[in-house]
Amino acid sequence: MALLGRLDWYNLARTTNWTPGYVTEDELFPPEMSGSMGIPLSGWEGYDEPYKQTYPEYVKVQREKDAGAYSVKAALERSDIYEKSDPGWQSVLKLHYGAFPRAEYSASTAEARMARFGKAPGMRNMATMGMLDEMRHAQLQLYFPHELCPKDRQFDWAHKSYDTNHWAIVAARHLFDDMMVTRGASEVALGLTFAFETGFTNMQFLGLAADAAEVGDWSFSNMISSIQTDESRHAQIGGPLVGILLANGKKQEAQRIVDMMIWRAWKLFAAVTGAAMDYFTPVADRKMSFKEFMLEWIVSQFERALLDLGLDKPWYWDQLVADLDHASHAMQMGFWFWRPIMWWNNPAGVTAEDRAWLEEKYPGWSETFGTVWDVITDNLLEGKKGLTYPETLPMLCNMCQLPIASAPGPAWKVRDFPLEYKGRSYHFCSEACQWCFEQEPERYKGHLSLIDRFLAGMIQPPTLEGALNYMSLYPGERGDDAHNYAWVEKIRAARQKAAA
Amino acid sequence: MALFPLTSNFQGDFVLQLLPVDTENTMDEVAAAAAYHSVGRRVAARPGCTMRVRRQGAAEPLPHTLKVSESGLKPMECIEVVWE
Numbered sequence: 001m002a003l004l005g006r007l008d009w010y011n012l013a014r015t016t017n018w019t020p021g022y023v024t025e026d027e028l029f030p031p032e033m034s035g036s037m038g039i040p041l042s043g044w045e046g047y048d049e050p051y052k053q054t055y056p057e058y059v060k061v062q063r064e065k066d067a068g069a070y071s072v073k074a075a076l077e078r079s080d081i082y083e084k085s086d087p088g089w090q091s092v093l094k095l096h097y098g099a100f101p102r103a104e105y106s107a108s109t110a111e112a113r114m115a116r117f118g119k120a121p122g123m124r125n126m127a128t129m130g131m132l133d134e135m136r137h138a139q140l141q142l143y144f145p146h147e148l149c150p151k152d153r154q155f156d157w158a159h160k161s162y163d164t165n166h167w168a169i170v171a172a173r174h175l176f177d178d179m180m181v182t183r184g185a186s187e188v189a190l191g192l193t194f195a196f197e198t199g200f201t202n203m204q205f206l207g208l209a210a211d212a213a214e215v216g217d218w219s220f221s222n223m224i225s226s227i228q229t230d231e232s233r234h235a236q237i238g239g240p241l242v243g244i245l246l247a248n249g250k251k252q253e254a255q256r257i258v259d260m261m262i263w264r265a266w267k268l269f270a271a272v273t274g275a276a277m278d279y280f281t282p283v284a285d286r287k288m289s290f291k292e293f294m295l296e297w298i299v300s301q302f303e304r305a306l307l308d309l310g311l312d313k314p315w316y317w318d319q320l321v322a323d324l325d326h327a328s329h330a331m332q333m334g335f336w337f338w339r340p341i342m343w344w345n346n347p348a349g350v351t352a353e354d355r356a357w358l359e360e361k362y363p364g365w366s367e368t369f370g371t372v373w374d375v376i377t378d379n380l381l382e383g384k385k386g387l388t389y390p391e392t393l394p395m396l397c398n399m400c401q402l403p404i405a406s407a408p409g410p411a412w413k414v415r416d417f418p419l420e421y422k423g424r425s426y427h428f429c430s431e432a433c434q435w436c437f438e439q440e441p442e443r444y445k446g447h448l449s450l451i452d453r454f455l456a457g458m459i460q461p462p463t464l465e466g467a468l469n470y471m472s473l474y475p476g477e478r479g480d481d482a483h484n485y486a487w488v489e490k491i492r493a494a495r496q497k498a499a500a
Numbered sequence: 501m502a503l504f505p506l507t508s509n510f511q512g513d514f515v516l517q518l519l520p521v522d523t524e525n526t527m528d529e530v531a532a533a534a535a536y537h538s539v540g541r542r543v544a545a546r547p548g549c550t551m552r553v554r555r556q557g558a559a560e561p562l563p564h565t566l567k568v569s570e571s572g573l574k575p576m577e578c579i580e581v582v583w584e
Contacts, residue, residue, distance in 0.1 A: 330514050337542070372514055372542045379541075392537050395507050395516035395578075408514035408542070416507060416516060416556055416578035425576055427507065427516075451518060455505055455576075 006054060014052070017045060017121050033117040035184025039248045047120030047244055051236050058129050062136065065226050072222045073144060081217055082148060086282045087345060087482040089215050092208070093145070094154050094344035095280070096224075098169075099272050100204075101141035102162035103176050108134035110180035110188045114237060118185040120244065123237055127185075130193075130234030137227050144223055153476045157343040164472035167341065167450045168271075171401035174447065175264050186241060187257050194238025195261035198305060199298045201231045204273050207293045211277065214285035242309045251310070259314040260439060262302065263432045266320055267327075267400040274328025275335055278358070279349030280482075289361035291324045316432040323430075325362060326413070329369045330405035337376075338390050341468060342479035350377070351487050352494060364411075371409040380488040381495075393467070396449040398426040399433035421445060504568050506530070507578040509556065510538035516578060523569040527553040527562045534581040549583040556580055 018041075020028045025041055036044075053061075082090065111134055114127035145158040161169050179191040205228035212221035245254040270290075277290040288296075299321060303313060314320070336346045350358075350373045358365040379387045394403040395416070404427065406413040417428035421441050428434040437444050450467075453459055459470045468478060501524050508519035517537050521530050531551035539545050552561035556578045562571055573579065 333514055333542075369514070371512070371544070375540070375542055375544050387541050390537070390541075392520075393518045395518060403515050405515040408512055410512070412512050414509055414514060414516060416509065418556075418578065425574065427576065427578070454518070 010052065010054065014122050014125050015045060017041060029117055029119050031184070033113070033184055034119050035117075035186030035188070036119050037186065037245070037248070037250050037253055039119070039244065039250070041119060043248055044118075044120040044123075044244060046247075047122045047240050049122045049126050049236060049240055051126070051233050053126075053129065053233070055129070058132075062132070062230075065229065066136070069140060069223045069226045073219050076219045077147065081219070082151060085215060085217060087484075088280045088282055088347035088349065089217065089285075090152070091344040091347060091482050092211075092276045092280045093148070093217075093220060094152075094157065095272060095276060096204070096208070097141060097145040097155060097158035098161040098343050099172060101138050101145075101158055103172060104134050104138035104141060106162075106176050106180055107192065108132075108138070110134075110192050111234065113181070113183075113188050114185040116185075118189070120241070123185070123189065123241065126234060126237045130230075130237065133230035133234055136230065140223055140227065144219065154343050154345070154479075156477065160472070161343065165450075165453075166343065166471040166473065167396070167401070170450060171271075172268065174399075174401050175268050178443075179261055179264065186245070189238045189241045190254055190257040191261035192238075193235050194242065195258050196265045197231050197235035198238070199301050200265045200269050201228065201235070202297045203269060203290075203293050205231060207273065207277060207288070207297070210287040211281045211285055214287060215282065239305070239309060242311060246310045255311050256439060258306070258311060259316075260436050262314055263316060263320070263436060264400065266298070267402060267429075267433070270323070270327035271331040271335075271402055275332040278328045278361075279332045279354070280347050283349075283351075283353050283357050286357070290328045291361065294324050295321075316435070319430070319432060325364070326368065326407040329358075329362070329365065330407070331402065333369060333372060334394055334403045334405055336481075337388070338394065339479040339481065340389070340464070341471060341473060343473065343477055345479050345482040347482035348373075348376075348487055351490055368407045368409040368411050377488065377491060380485060381492055391464075393451060393454060395427060396451050397429035397433050398447070398449055398452075399428055399437050399444070401449055402429065404429040504573075505576050506568075506573065507576055508534040508537065509578055509580045510534050510543060511580065511582045512543045513538045514542065519579075521568055523567065525568050526565045527568075527571070528564045530568065530579065531581050534579070538581075546583050551581050552584045554580050554582065 018028060029036060108131050111127045111131035115124050115131050118124045118127060142159055145155045148155040162173070179196060180188060183191065205224045209221045209225045209228070242254055245251065274290040277286065277293065306313060332349065335342055336348055339346045355366065355370065376388055379385070396402065397404050404414065404416060417431060417434045419426045419428065419434055419437065422445065424445070426437065428437065448456065454462060459466050501522055504521050504523045506519045506521055508517045519534055519537070521533050531553050535551060554561040
């Protein structure tokens with residue numbers, strides 16, 4: 001049987017919509033699942049996705065991508081790239097695999113929401129492929145670290161993390177559940193595909209791929225680059241939706257979701273990607289600083305994309321740009337100081353070479369974060385290791401669930417943003433996290449941070465050991481200094497040489 | 501006497517911390533408790549200086565001998581501990 005050419009049927013197929021006869025339109029597309037904002041079915045038919053693909057084309061391309069990723073893995077499986085890599089890079093892998101694969105499965109649910117309940121036929125088509133993309137990403141990122149489990153038990157966290165109450169996973173779930181699985185199709189398209197995937201996944205999956213190539217970890221570099229090619233396709237679901245919403249007088253609604261989710265994504269990536277780029281990756285292999293990546297991939301790209309689509313820059317934009325100077329450093333310092341509660345071994349990243357790089361990329365670092373590392377370094381040099389461990393918990397933000405932290409030293413910028421709501425006290429790390437809460441307080445009010453749970457007696461015994469067990473961090477998995485403090489000895493030798 | 505949780509923001513440190521104190525503790529005792537988790541760990545000691553407790557954003561510190569139970573501080577309220 002002769003097949004029609006693609007151009008002869010594609011536009012008809014991708015604009016075919018339902019005409020409900022036995023049920024009402026709202027029964028077919030419940031507003032809370034569709035996020036239809038009162039826009040009738042006909043209003044959605046102008047949705048025009050910029051990236052058009054048929055299912056047979058999708059299967060062909062995806063098969064080739066998988067063949068590429070798996071063949072590189074197979075070719076390198078018996079190499080000793082992992083064993084030879086710097087412990088800091090090994091920690092990048094552990095952090096990445098613990099943070100993302102299971103969230104990818106969650107993202108397939110988000111794509112499924114758009115594939116079923118999106119009112120625009122083109123969106124449903126794109127999201128069907130996006131749903132398959134996210135399953136692929138979960139499977140790739142669970143399969144690749146599986147070979148590393150016998151080498152290091154901390155890689156178990158690739159599969160285990162999302163079933164635990166680990167503090168970082170509570171933070172990740174709070175964001176991803178909010179953004180991906182508990183909102184209507186339009187909000188998912190705005191929050192996940194436009195606000196999150198358009199820029200932020202570029203940083204983790206392209207920025208880190210560049211660092212991986214420098215390190216020589218071709219398997220990881222190739223795999224996450226392969227994932228990013230899917231992301232850059234299905235990330236385009238949100239853009240045309242903005243056009244539909246603006247044409248129907250819904251700019252305020254679109255802007256609100258975009259503003260909330262850009263901020264929420266920024267906070268999480270400052271922790272995960274920021275620390276990995278500025279500290280975990282060996283200094284000789286770092287392509288760009290986290291701040292440089294953010295300015296290029298997020299700040300300038302979003303400014304352009306938002307304005308092109310008819311939206312405005314988020315109200316907190318200047319604050320976000322100002323935070324670039326300290327966010328990754330504060331998260332890294334928290335990771336290292338509270339290292340027993342991580343599923344990875346955290347590098348300090350403060351050798352003389354690291355410090356010179358940090359001062360060059362972040363002028364003023366020595367006068368802020370450097371002062372804190374001076375105290376820590378002196379304690380280690382003087383054999384006072386006990387003082388480099390915490391004896392209490394950091395305060396966590398009731399929105400991003402991350403430590404409330406900022407620049408230390410003479411510049412000292414740390415502060416709490418407190419809020420009373422219906423008899424309960426909430427604490428936030430920033431004006432923008434508080435603003436996110438205030439947008440939908442009834443949605444967020446019931447969540448308990450790890451600190452709230454500790455104070456409510458849910459973590460027993462109320463000790464570090466009790467907290468570690470509550471977070472399912474068992475002996476053999478708990479973090480320590482990635483380089484086993486070898487960097488301290490380097491500093492000692494340098495100081496002795498200088499004194500001699 | 502009762503356990504009373506506060507949030508400590510120690511001058512020069514990078515993070516807020518959970519600070520369990522007692523309702524009978526004075527502000528000087530609260531400052532010392534906060535210092536235990538910051539000074540010598542991440543903040544350099546300042547010999548000859550004293551530490552004062554103030555509400556976040558307040559210009560004036562709370563009196564040295566004021567007890568937590570008399571201070572009007574709420575559970576988990578953020579206090580700033582500053583050098584003087």
